[in-house]
Amino acid sequence: MMNNYKANRTLPYRIELIRQIKRRRTAVAYGLMVALPLIVVAAVKLGPQSNSSSGSGSGDSNFGSGSLNLIGLATNGTWNFTLVMLLFGSGFLLTTVFALFSGDTVASEASWSTLRYLLATPVPRRRLLMIKLAVGITLSLTALVILVAASLAIGAIAFGTAPLTSPLGGSFASSEALARIAIITGYIGTTLLFASGVAFLMTVVTDVPLGAVGTAVMIVIVSQILDALEALGDLRQWLPSHYARAWTDVLSPTIDWTSMARGASFSIIAFTLLVGWAVLRFDKKDVLS
Amino acid sequence: MKRVLGTAAAIVALTIGLLPSFASATAAEPSVSDVRISGGPASAMDSKPVSIDARIYLPATVPAPAVVLAHGFGGSKESVDEQALSLRDAGFVVLAYSARGFGKTFGSISMNSPQFEVADARALIDYLAKRAEVTQDATNDPRVGFAGGSYGGAISLLVAGYDARVDAVSSDITWNDMQQTLFAQNATRLGATADVKRDTGVFKQMWASYFFSVGMATPPNLINPCGRFSLEWCRAYQEGVTTGQLSEQSQALMFASSPASIAERITAPTLIMAGQADSLFPLSEGSKTFEQIAAAHPATPLKLVWHAAGHDGGVNESERLQGFTMTWFKKYLLRENISTGPVFEATLASGTIVSNNNRNQLKFFTSDVFAGVAGTSTNKIKLTGKAQNIVAPAGGQPALMTVLPGLGGSIASLVARSFPNQSAYFESAPFSATTPLLGSSHITLRVTPTQSLPELVLFTSLRITNGEQTQRFPNGLVAPLRITNVVAGQPIDVSVQLPAVVAEISPGERLQLVVSTTDAAYRLPITPSMYTIELVDGQLSTPIMGVTKISNSSSPLTTIYTAIAVIGAVVLLLWLRRPRRRPAIYRADLAEVPLQVENLVKEFKGGHRAVDDISWSVPTGVVLGLLGPNGAGKTTTMRMAMGLIAPTSGAVFVYGHQVQPGSPALSRIGALVEGAGFLPHLTGRENLELFWKASGRTTEDPQLDAVLAMADLGTAVDRKVRTYSQGMRQRLGIAQAMLGMPDLLMLDEPTNGLDPPQIRAMRAMVQEYAATGRTVIVSSHLLSEVEQTCSHVIVMHRGRLVTSGRVDELLAGRSNVRLEDFFLEVVGDDLTIGRS
Structure with a gap:
């Protein structure tokens, strides 16, 4: 060999991170993570029932339904506020962000025509996928952490630092609340x-970034809709989003890990299979973009 | 506004007795009809029967056993419609009716009095005895079950006690002894001077007044202080509110409307359900009914369910509970041979709140016997805490808020913070093992008043704490005590029955007994006072229920192991199918040949042969032109040479190494194929720098400045690429291909987008590059381009190699023949070439 090419030095993680982090969509996604708590605080403070100091916690208590009265507790203090932000964020926003950061990894390189130059350099195909996945997941988890950190900071300024109040009864002081929020954040990150x-498999299949992101978001939403259909009965426990809300178990005084263990396992199984499928597909793919 | 909504929701829930929604949505069929049935006497003075508004649901197959559905307080026959339809679909004749004073049944509310509401219910049985569609066990004895919740649950039990024709009962969240629920007393005074006469407890004012208001609604012309209540019940209520006491007459009235009065007469199989989230009719009420029936007739089939719902909300288990009722009636009315499950079931709800729609996550304690709400035997748990002084505030305010009727239990967690000096605390040592806590615990307290008082009111509750961090207050339930005629400085010992709960104590958690002077849901004494509270022996007796804990969900371990197995399997599969399992072919004889193509074929899906069996090679140090019209297969060949496309057959060798995706030999090629590709959000310079850093050749000198100079972008090199023109992108693309001065440079249509001076500069640059001993391949559909730039040429057409060689040799002996003419000669004139 005439030159000093080393396959394991191609496309280092740090370089890929620099390539992605300067993108506008990264800034927009992170901006949304900060905007969400700001908007909610503004809505609460400026809204028609502005009564922030009393921390009115009655909420939409639904007599006899046993509904999860987390939202009513949002103004209780920053811990509760952060929980509600996680509840709001994990439904659609974070799903979209996770799908975005994984779904446009390869497809956007294809659409910029840069993919062929990276592969011809050559960055080994599996190395390219793994580095891109690692950076995509890093950026996704960073968004989640930014949401939590921003919510904690904004919530602390807006509503104070009262202990975390569980809708089940009981409360957690700061250190315990921080641990609980950390567990919840970790679980949400895992389920996402x-x-x-899905987005990563699609990004290998298609050359259209939005197609990959959209497909992933659509599959998650369809799964959520199916999960809401009582008629499906126990079949629903096999849906990937079935355990998405299992993190509320962390609000019990003693954490019941059963559902979360199952939810996290299902998510990791699905993730592994999808990524494995993506790798096998990309190994043989003719790069025509 | 929110509270109004909450209250409205409460009314709805009470109306339907917390037995809502079966999933069945069958529309009303012709076999549903409204009927009027003559009931009991209208009042003590008027023996004319009330006309009961009822609705009969007939199943497809008759005769069938009947189920009478009784609604909750504030409801009507409409509120049980869904349940009626689902029971009818299961094969029962269903009779839903509005109790007197509700819906379109007129008359006064007598709170399930034997002379009135019970007489009405018995009249319904008489009516069913006359219906041919109902299975008859004997003359004037239809086979009939009664079901209801709350107000409807009490009438179901009462009619079963008064009328032996009732064959099965399902009763949910109702009272056993109305006086105990509305005037709660959980203290038994110990010692010689105790007054053993039944004394009135603490008035549950908030719930009582709330219910009374539900019965107040009347048409405007009939507004009166008693609403729709009968006079004697109205008096009893007013008496309670104004004095906090009950006359013996009122006590008798309440007792007659209590299942406790007739429980020993019930012989029908009875399903009793009670709610943990119920500060109105706590678990102990349903449990006492169970104990009373079981004591009188041990052979009577009974089942007791402590579910997680109730008048305070809690966890919605309606689907499960309605399943219990359905099974109960199928077994005891349809006489199906099915199991009704364990005798005692208690839901452990505190472990989860996500379970609204997910029964799988609930855990249950079950047992084949019910040991009683206080257990037949107890564990002793040592509580410690010194004697503490607590004060009862003047006027009873501010008061601890634990539950609010209609607002649910969550209020407890919000504001159940104690006011200063109103509560005394006693704690156990931390538990070392997970311990279930079911039923009512007992403790003996010593209360020493500092002044003489006619009455002394205290509220006790059991909580679970985890040091300072967390506290659980199961459903905000408190057990009130009322001690009368206390003398200053004279200690009183009382045995206290604490609220019945279903909980689980985890290792490290402690039990905490809280004794407070206030609770906003109750009528409180207004005289300020102070008491010393201390433990007598510190022994908390917790019931031993002999239960087994079961979980609907299987252990998550299987899923975790599956996850590990799947990860392992996927990693193994990827490893087995890793690329280049066999080492790539290396041909030493080609070590000095930059590019050799051998029998190369590429057939795309659909059968199109883009490259059809071509072979050629490039010598070192030349500029080779790859010439051919659009669609000749030039680009496909270059992509195969770059490892982007897998050949269908044949091979490409770069300096002797067979090309595969990611072959290290590819690092010796710099390429521009089908236009440049850059990250639009970065500058030209950043793009090249990052591309080089991604190339795996970081120890070499990219000669960045040299290639940028050739690209001739000027200051634009520090602008974002998305602002570039096509020509600028093209020049930057050529610069990128030349980074690190690769041994083989492949440029596909390099003059695209360039203007004539730039084209000329590029030609010179390419020739200079080859002059250094490196090799350049230029593909083009422009003959003139190739002719002016290249020393060698490969001519392709429709995927096939037409000819190859030195440009001058191909033209040798053909004077004045230009490459263009030559090309037309070998290719034929079936296409237009050289069109730019």
Whole structure:
């Protein structure tokens, strides 16, 4: 060999991170993570029932339904506020962000025509996928952490630092609340890997970034809709989003890990299979973009 | 506004007795009809029967056993419609009716009095005895079950006690002894001087007044202080509110409307359900009914369910509970041979709140016997805490808020913070193992008043704490005590029955007994006072229920192992199918040949042969032109040479190494194929720098400045690429291909987008590049381009190699023949070439 080419030095993680982090969509996604708590605070403070100091916690208590009265507790203090932000964010926003950061990894390179130059350099195909996936997941998890950090900071300024109040009864002081929020954040990050996995498979299949992201978001939403259909009965426990809300178990005084263990496992299984499928597909793919 | 909504929701829930929604949505069929049935006497003075508004649901197959559905307080026959339809679909004749004073049944509310509401219910059985569609066990004895919740649950039990024709009962969240629920007393005074006469407890004012208001609604012309209540019940209520006491007459009235009065007469199989989230009719009420029936007739089939719902909300288990009722009636009315499950079931709800729609996540304690709400035997848990002084505030305010009728239990977690000096606390040592806590615990307290008082009111509750961090207050339930005629400085010992709960204590958690002077849901004494509270022996007796814990969900371990197995399997599969399992072919004889193509074929899906069996090679140090019209297969060949496309057959060798995706030999090629590709959000310079850093050749000198100079972008090199023109992108693309001065430079249509001076500069640059001993391949559909730039040429047409060689040799002996003419000669004139 005439030159000093080393396959394991191609496309280092740090370089890929620099290539992605300067993109506008990264800034927009992170901006949304900060905007969400700001908007909610503004709505609460400026809204028609502005009564922030009393921390009115009655909420939409639904007599006899046993509904999860997390939202009513949002103004209780920053811990509760952050929980509600996680509840709001994990439904659609974070799903989209996770799908975005994994779904446009390869497809956007294809659409910029840069993919062929990276592969011909050559960056080994599997190395390219793994580095891109690692960076995509890093950016996704960063968005989640930014949401939590921004919510904690904004919530602390807006509503104070009262202990975390569980809708089940009981409360957690700061250190315990921080631990609980950390567990919840970790769990939400894990369950969102399903969206990342779908998006990552699609990004290898298609050359259209939005197609990959949209497909992943659509599959997650269809799964959520099916999960709401009582008629499906126990079949629903096999849906990938079935355990998406299992993190509320963390609000119990003693954490019941059963559902979360199952939800996290399902998500990791789905993620592994989807990524494995993506790798096998990309190994043989003719790069025509 | 929110509270109004909450209250409205409460009314709805009470109306339907918390037995809502079966999933069945069958529309009303012709076999549903409204009927009027003559009931019991209208009042003590008027023996004319009330006309009961009822609705009969007939199943497809008759005769069938009947189920009478009784609604909750504030409801009507309409509120049980869904349940009626689902029971009818299961094969029962269903009779839904509005109790007197509700819906379109007129008359006064007598709170399930034997002379009135019970007489009405018995009249319904008489009516069913006359219907041919109902299975008859004997003359004037239809086979009939009664079901209801709350107000309807009490009438179901009462009619079963008063009328032996009732064959099965399902009763949910109702009272056993109305006086105990509305005037709660959980203290038994110990010692010689105790007054053993039944004394009135603490008035549950908030719930009582709330219910009374539900019965107040009347047409405007009939507004009166008693609403739709009968006079004697109205008096009893007013008496309670104004004095906090009950006359013996009122006590008798309440007792007659209590299942406790007739429980020993019930012989029908009875399903009793009670709610943990119920501060109105706590678990102990349903449990006492169970104990009373079981004591009188041990052979009577009974089942007791402590579910997680109730008048305070809690966890919605309606689907499960309606399943219990359905199974109960199928077994005891349809006489199906099915199991009704364990005798005692309690839901452990505190472990989860996500379970609204997910029964799989609930856990249950079950047992084949019910040991009683206080257990037949107890564990002793040592509580410690010194004697504490607590004060009862003047006027009873501010008061601890634990539950609010209609607002649900969550209020407890919000504001159940104690006011200063109103509560005394006693704690156990941390538990070392997971311990279930079911039923009512007992403790003996010593209360020493600092002044003489006619009455002394205290509220006790059991909570679970985890040091300072967390506290659980199961459903915000408190057990009130009322001690009368206390003397200053004279200690009183009382045995206290704490609220019945279903909980689980985890290792490290402690039990905490809280004794408070206030609770906003109750009528409180207004005289300020102070008491010393201390434990007598510190022994908390917790019931031993002999339960087994079961979970609907299987262990998550299987899923975790599956996850590990799947990860392992996927990694193994990827490893087995890793690229280049066999080492790539290396041909030493080609070590000095920049590019050799051998029998190369590429057939795309659909059968199109883009490259059809071509072979050629490029010597070192030349500029080779790859010439051919659009669609000749030039680009496909270059992509195969770059490892982007897999050949269908044949091979490409770069310096002797067979090309495969990611072959290290590819690092010796710099390429521009089908236009440049850059990250639009970065500058030209950043693009080249990052591309070089991604190339795996970082130890070499990219000669960045040299290639940028050739690209001739000027200051634009520090602008974002998305602002570039096509020509600028093209020049930057050529610069990128030349980064690190690769041994083989492949440029596909390099003059695209360039203007004539730039084209000329590029030609010179390419020739200079080859002059250094490196090799350049230029593909083009422009003959003139190739002719002016290249020393060698490969001519392709429709995927096939037409000819190859030195440009001058091909033209040798053909004077004045230009490459263009030559090309037309070998290709034929079936296409237009050289069109730019």
